[in-house]
Amino acid sequence: MENGSQRKWQFGGNEELNTAAISVRGALAMLMNNVNNPDDGDHHPQRPTIMLGRGDPTEFRSFWTTQSAVDAVTDALQSFKFNSYCPTGGVLEARRAIAEYLSRDLSHKLLAEDVYLTGGCTQAIEIMVSVLARPGSNILLPRPGYPQYEARASFDHLEVRHFDLLPENGWEVDLDAVEALADHNTAAIVIINPSNPCGNVFTYQHLEKIAETAKKLGIFVISDEVYGHLTFGSNPFVPMGKFSSTVPVITLGSISKTWIVPGWKLGWIVKNDPKGIFDKTGIVDSIKNYLDITTDPATYFQGAIPQIFERTKETFFSNIIGIMREAADIVYEMIKEIPCLTCPHKPQGSMVVLVKLNLSTLEGIDDDIQFCLKLAKEESVIVLPGVTVGLKNWLRITFAVELPVLEDGLQRIKAFYQRHSKKQ
Missing domain, CATH: 3.90.1150.10 (Aspartate Aminotransferase, domain 1)
Structure with a gap:
């Protein structure tokens, strides 16, 4: 530059990401x-x-996780069957095994095409929030809740509206507040069951009320069940998919917590939608399109899923x-x-x-x-x-x-x- 002057650099960090970093x-x-x-x-x-x-x-x-899970990963890796690129949605055998595994607790049968594999539940959250981030739309999140939802919504310019969980009622959802918060731009309500951070487990009756409230408002439920079946109190785990004949449900989950392998980063998005409502709204197409432009969980972990489910002892x-x-x-x-x-x-x-x-x-x-x-x-x-x-x-x-x-x-x-x- 002339006269010793220096041109100002024209680049910088993404301020949206910086402000979203909760x-x-x-x-x-x-x-x-x-x-x-x-x-x-x-x-x-x-x-x-x-x-x-x-x-x-x-x-x-x-x-430590069960030896049978480690053996399943080793077998999948040594089979040389899972070294290729991943198809959209995940390895078919893994999707089918997860569908069968989750169907055990449901009144309807899930199919492989209802399951989309992700890099842990964190990526599942990112995908669902991005899918819903249309201009003007909003999402209902629990307070207290898991901060990944809020951080991703901020980054994607999706408005967040908080409903309270009530400690005096065993951390149940304040359903009156949910009805007051929702409007014609509300896409979905998120619940986390069993709860992080509260440690509670919703009853069948309360989940049923959540489903009825969501149906009344014309929104669907995103149910984060990453801690599914990790229950040890008087309330058994009931998947939100039980109520999918009332309201369509997207279930998020992973093997991270149940098998104690958070570093394996293998999760899923599952549509519980026996009435086919999601197919009419473009939600499924948006999920598939996102999966086409993002990274996939390691294929050999996917390939191990059927054996992990089959051989893990109770x-x-x-x-x-x-x-x-x-x-x-x-x-x-x-x-x-x-x-x-x-x-x-x-x-x-x-x-x-x-x-x-x-x-x-x-x-x-x-x-x-x-x-x-x-x-x-x-x-x-x-x-x-x-x-x-x-x-x-x-x-x-x-x-x-x-x-x-x-x-x-x-x-x-x-x-x-x-x-x-x-x-x-």
């Missing part, structure tokens, strides 16, 4: 950076970090659920001994529970983020601030860890409370 992963990274990092001379003993902020128990031997699931039931009891009872925390309901499903932070009992802590940062620094315990999942001054605690580790983590939280409690 994530559990980002919050956990911030907290991990605070572990064992005392400032102002506050030196606390360095201890192993206890992660109670993320639903990934794979580091613990008792949560004892694997019952063992995991037994551990989770005991862990739920421990977390519920030990939280009673920590005055700054209140647990509205014992968790009945998933791997997490939401507890209320009682700031009035604490000195020098103003909100949930500050609580979590100080807890990480002083006790090397990571829990997720509730603001990440839509409820300020709540905490999401993951209890999918070995029981002695869980007890240690909760004891550290209790010690943290005692150190910061308001003195009488």
Whole structure:
């Protein structure tokens, strides 16, 4: 450039992506950076970090996936049958196996063409939100909820309208609020069952009311069932697809949680639509078109699905659920001994529970983020601030860890409370 001047660069980052970056992963990274990092001379003993902020128990031997699943992946890889590009929607044998697997709990039979394979449930969320992101449209999301929905909707310029889950009613949907929120531009309502972040499991009767409300409003239901069958309370898991004769349902799921393999990233979008309503609205075409321009889950994982479903013994699931039931009891009872925390309901499903932070009992802590940062620094315990999942001054605690580790983590939280409690 003449006279030493320099041309201004014309490129930059995507501001829409930057403003949409609400994530559990980002919050956990911030907290991990605070572990064992005392400032102002506050030196606390360095201890192993206890992660109670993320639903990934794979580091613990008792949560390892079944050997038959590992063997299925090995067999698929060594067969040389699954090295090609993936057809739109996924490998046919895998789609058929998932259809049969999910049909066990339904009154109608799913077909392979009802199933679309994705790179985990996260990609399934991205696809469905993008499919619905027409100009002027909106989607109804639960509060509290899973932040991936909100982040993706923000990125795709899809308006979000929140309905509350009611802790005093076992975290049921506020259906009156749903009716007030919806209008002619509302496309769908999202439910997460079993719930992340609340840990509740909806009853058959409540799911039926959700279906009837959606039908009345002329919207369909997106049911996130990634924790399906991970239940250990009085409410059994009931898939939303049971009510697809009332309202069309898109089911999202994966093998990540049920088989304890979150890194395998194999999920699905399934249409429960015996009346063929989706085919008339263009939803299915949009899903297929999205799949044509995005990446696919690894084909050898897809190829392993039939064998994984066929050979996994029921004892694997019952063992995991037994551990989770005991862990739920421990977390519920030990939280009673920590005055700054209140647990509205014992968790009945998933791997997490939401507890209320009682700031009035604490000195020098103003909100949930500050609580979590100080807890990480002083006790090397990571829990997720509730603001990440839509409820300020709540905490999401993951209890999918070995029981002695869980007890240690909760004891550290209790010690943290005692150190910061308001003195009488």
